[in-house]
Amino acid sequence: MRDRVIMHIDMNAFYASVAQHLDPSLRGKAVAVAGDPKKRNGIILAKSREAKAAGVKTAEAIWQARQKCPGLIVVPPDYAAYKRYSKLARMIYYDYTDRVEPFGLDESWIDMTGSLPLFGGNAMLVAREISERVKSELGLTVSVGVSWNKVFAKLGSDNDPGDGVIAITRDNYRDLAWPMAASEMIYVGPATMRKLHSAGYETIGDLAHAGDYFLTKRFGKIGPMLRTFARGEDSSPVKVMDPTKADVDYVVKGIGNGLTTPHDLECESDVKALVWLLSESVAQRLRESRLRCRTISVGARWARDLTGYSRQTTVRVPTCLTRDIANFAMGLLRANQPFDKDHALRAIHVRVTNLVPMDVPVQCDLFGGAAEVVRMERLDLAIDALRVRFGNTCVKRAVELTDDVMSGLDIKRDNTVHPIGFLR
Amino acid sequence: MAVVQGISGRVKRYVSVTARMDEDGHVRPLSIQWYDGKTYPIDEVKSVRRASSRKVGGDGICYTVRIGGNVTYLYYEDPRWFVEEIVPDAPPA
Numbered sequence: 470m471r472d473r474v475i476m477h478i479d480m481n482a483f484y485a486s487v488a489q490h491l492d493p494s495l496r497g498k499a500v501a502v503a504g505d506p507k508k509r510n511g512i513i514l515a516k517s518r519e520a521k522a523a524g525v526k527t528a529e530a531i532w533q534a535r536q537k538c539p540g541l542i543v544v545p546p547d548y549a550a551y552k553r554y555s556k557l558a559r560m561i562y563y564d565y566t567d568r569v570e571p572f573g574l575d576e577s578w579i580d581m582t583g584s585l586p587l588f589g590g591n592a593m594l595v596a597r598e599i600s601e602r603v604k605s606e607l608g609l610t611v612s613v614g615v616s617w618n619k620v621f622a623k624l625g626s627d628n629d630p631g632d633g634v635i636a637i638t639r640d641n642y643r644d645l646a647w648p649m650a651a652s653e654m655i656y657v658g659p660a661t662m663r664k665l666h667s668a669g670y671e672t673i674g675d676l677a678h679a680g681d682y683f684l685t686k687r688f689g690k691i692g693p694m695l696r697t698f699a700r701g702e703d704s705s706p707v708k709v710m711d712p713t714k715a716d717v718d719y720v721v722k723g724i725g726n727g728l729t730t731p732h733d734l735e736c737e738s739d740v741k742a743l744v745w746l747l748s749e750s751v752a753q754r755l756r757e758s759r760l761r762c763r764t765i766s767v768g769a770r771w772a773r774d775l776t777g778y779s780r781q782t783t784v785r786v787p788t789c790l791t792r793d794i795a796n797f798a799m800g801l802l803r804a805n806q807p808f809d810k811d812h813a814l815r816a817i818h819v820r821v822t823n824l825v826p827m828d829v830p831v832q833c834d835l836f837g838g839a840a841e842v843v844r845m846e847r848l849d850l851a852i853d854a855l856r857v858r859f860g861n862t863c864v865k866r867a868v869e870l871t872d873d874v875m876s877g878l879d880i881k882r883d884n885t886v887h888p889i890g891f892l893r
Numbered sequence: 894m895a896v897v898q899g900i901s902g903r904v905k906r907y908v909s910v911t912a913r914m915d916e917d918g919h920v921r922p923l924s925i926q927w928y929d930g931k932t933y934p935i936d937e938v939k940s941v942r943r944a945s946s947r948k949v950g951g952d953g954i955c956y957t958v959r960i961g962g963n964v965t966y967l968y969y970e971d972p973r974w975f976v977e978e979i980v981p982d983a984p985p986a
Contacts, residue, residue, distance in 0.1 A: 491951060493950040496900065605945065606944055606952065608946070608947065
């Protein structure tokens with residue numbers, strides 16, 4: 470069978486490039502896109518090539534970045550613009566093939582296997598043409614990796630310094646891909662790398678030659694999968710998506726919201742306000758998707774050292790009630806920590822998984838409560854309808870009003886759907 | 894905001910444009926109203942393409958237009974029009 474032709478197109482320093490593109494006076498300077506320090510999410514989200522050269526890293530605090538790079542220009546993020554450029558870039562890819570799989574805002578896989586002959590048959594030339602078009606039409610640079618599988622295509626584009634095309638072929642992958650550190654490969658994160666390192670595996674080549682026993686013992690079923698990736702035997706298809714729809718049109722597996730708070734949460738009422746606020750958004754999104762959930766999980770991050778924990782519970786009867794989700798989430802937190810100054814929290818997230826469609830009949834509890842649930846569901850749906858018409862903050866819970874700063878937040882409106890995993 | 898400081902002696906100048914929209918949806922800019930009140934009729938649209946402006950930032954549908962003897966670019970950056978205005982004495986950046 471003919472090899473597939475897959476490209477992975479990665480927009481270089483996407484957020485920072487968009488900022489530089491919209492304001493040419495920033496071009497050639499060290500620029501970082503960062504959150505708002507006043508809301509305490511002031512970390513570096515993206516940096517320009519110049520800032521990267523000065524040692525600025527993603528996810529560090531603004532003050533840390535300023536120490537390394539005194540002249541750093543910090544600009545706020547503009548998600549509307551990112552979404553727009555992401556879509557425009559994708560529209561260019563759709564000129565070449567209908568098989569485009571977005572991976573976050575700035576990355577896409579495209580499968581040119583079937584359409585390459587229409588464009589002359591030379592993958593490298595097509596890749597350069599796409600790169601040129603993105604540059605001239607959108608003013609942004611991209612890295613393109615060309616290979617016969619998705620993993621190596623991504624490996625190629627990740628290792629391009631910017632604005633280039635790298636091909637990993639069957640002839641050169643042993644020389645190009647195998648000497649790279651295993652952590653360069655998708656799905657090898659710090660934890661996996663630590664395990665590999667402890668067993669003396671350092672490069673992608675090492676991983677490709679690892680034995681069945683070791684891989685299965687240390688990593689379970691992921692192990693052989695990683696080796697498949699390292700050998701270039703990954704056969705996962707580029708998933709076709711409707712170009713007119715956004716990246717969010719997948720089967721929903723979970724719904725969650727989280728927030729880093731403007732101030733630490735030191736008492737139960739603070740925590741409760743945030744948990745209800747998050748649960749409200751989660752439950753509302755759940756009901757909008759006409760789903761109920763069976764598993765509720767909650768995560769918390771300590772203010773003292775920024776580490777945290779997460780806990781989950783499964784409920785007997787699937788629910789979509791804000792009240793239930795919030796109560797279970799609060800219960801999980803209460804069972805795991807006292808609410809005081811020593812255990813002050815900085816961030817909380819609430820997530821629901823194990824989703825079942827609302828149309829699936831629910832087994833009623835023999836000892837009643839079902840009528841009450843139906844009544845509450847109707848109430849929540851009525852409030853949802855009000856919120857659709859008059860905005861998400863038109864009806865509020867009393868618990869949320871204990872905190873002025875937080876009650877002004879509109880978590881649902883500000884919700885952004887982030888990239889989905891590679892394995893779906 | 895009508896202008897954005899660009900590079901190489903240019904600023905991004907948003908302008909009023911009179912355009913004709915054909916029944917097939919094609920847009921043909923007819924004239925540009927400059928901020929000093931003058932109206933410049935567009936004599937010819939030489940080409941239309943999607944492009945970004947490297948000089949002043951932004952991107953959109955770029956019309957290469959001829960006004961009298963001069964050829965310049967007019968961008969439609971949904972929903973506004975802009976040109977790359979030449980500033981005679983650009984202050985050193």
